[in-house]
Amino acid sequence: MYDKIAEFYDKLGWKNYPERLWKHIVSYFKEINFNPRTHLDIACGTGILCINAFKAGIKSEGLDISIHMIRKAIENAKDKNMDINFVQEDMRSFEMNKKYDLITCTYDAINHLLTLDEWLMTFSNVKKHLNYGGIFIFDCNTLKALRERWNGFHMQKDSNGNYIIQKSIFYEDKGQASATFTVFTRRDKDLYNGFEETFTEAAFSSKDIIDVLNKVGFTEVSITNMEFKMLDEPDEEYRNVYVCK
């Protein structure tokens, strides 16, 4: 998973999401007067959120199951002369032997876990690694997103001339969607490198997710949009951000 795409993840513009989200996180923390000193990003991908947190003076670390994404994260941090610890770990079972003020899991990384039991294992592990008074923020695709946006065929050409073809199918009975991305990255004027990767995501109702969060000890949970504005009907949105204390 994320083996072939790691090299192109940032170039395809997918790094823009964590960049944008970090700006909203900063504004939100100002609003609630929260000043984390330590941060762990689980499923950190190419390390963009960690790099932004580090820039803001926070001691940040990242973990990801894909060694290819971890290598890219290390390269990205090195390019910026940042000393950030990135490790290959599974978010369901990681052990960092320390606690953090802030833990994040972004860009629907949690949806890659296909059963609610695996979400529970991850949340329980996060809770164990969170300092008293700490905050866990994650975002996820809703069932509505998988049903309506991960079902069908999309083709996109970005400003660098790269093509991304997404063929996806939603399985209503399982609440899961599988998407195959065929990517042609522009190597030269009319020369392209092509590769294909398939991802499967699962989504659950906000009620099921809150139940699991409560079960592992998160007693204060807010469901917001990306700008951290509370949502009245989260299941009617495409993406939810959970703020858990």
Ligand SMILES: C[S@@+](CC[C@H](N)C(=O)[O-])C[C@H]1O[C@@H](n2cnc3c(N)ncnc32)[C@H](O)[C@@H]1O
């Ligand atoms: C869509 S990317 C998001 C990356 C990053 N969080 C971001 O905002 O750009 C999903 C990431 O989840 C990672 N991932 C999937 N399952 C994982 C697991 N069980 N433990 C740790 N990382 C996982 C993938 O390797 C991939 O880097």
